[in-house]
Amino acid sequence: MSISIEEIKQKVCAAGKQLLQEGLVARTWGNVSMRVNDHQMVITPSGRKYDELNPDDMVLVDIYTLKFEGKIKPSSELKLHCQVYKTRPHIQAVIHTHQMNASIVAAAQMDVEVLLPEHQQILGGKVIKAAPYALPNTKKITMATEKAIEASNAALMSNHGVVCIGTHLEGAFNVARTLELACELFIASRKKAKA
Ligand SMILES: [Zn+2]
Structure with missing residues (x-):
């Protein structure tokens, strides 16, 4: 490294x-x-506008103690990131989003059936699970979401958003983009089934 x-x-x-x-x-x-190494990560800060961010605003956090360096607070959702790094040594990047199509499915508290093989390949499975609803930033939601990732590269957080993981940053982005497309297709297929 x-x-x-x-x-x-x-x-x-x-x-x-x-x-x-x-x-x-x-x-x-x-x-x-x-991920920085086996016990540290760098995460975006809490309560800052993304378009005004500087590299110095990023926060170095210990994934075991959640202690952070400097005066700027890390994102309030840091526990989930830390849990992923602790349990998955090969994972190098984590993205949490409130992206639209996935959030629609997450609001319905449904698992996503991934319909296309090329999407399954990137997402790492045929189903992306939805973790049951729990209050944000609690141990309960952290553990439930981490468990929902299981063998795939993403999970929905019911009534909230999504977490995507990757062995590198661009990989995690690709998972997020692909999940949007997979959710769009899944929503369309369910509408069709109902019609
Ligand atoms: Zn969130």
Whole structure:
């Protein structure tokens, strides 16, 4: 590993802006993190506008103690990110979004049936599970969501949003984009079934 913490902060900051540009966090908050090593990650801060972010605003967090460096608070949803890194040593990036189509399915508290083989390949499974509803940022939602990821690369959080994981940052983005398409198809297929 030759990439420095400064470089990781730059990448996470750019990814935060990219989330906004791609419409994956329209209106509401999402967050992005990258693993630094076996016990630390860098995550976007709490309560900042993505288009005003600087790399220095990114927060270095210990994934075991949740302690962070500096005065800027990490995203309030950091527990979920930490849980993913603790349980999945190969995962290097985590994205939490409130993207539209996936949020529609998440509001219905339904699992997503992934219809296309090419989407299944990127998402790592034929079904993306929805974790049962629990209050945001609680141990309950953290554990339920982490469990819902199981063998795939994403999970829905009922009435809330989505978490996507990857062995690199662009991979996690690809999961988020693909999940949007898969959810759009899933919604359309259910409408058709009802018609
Ligand atoms: Zn959220």
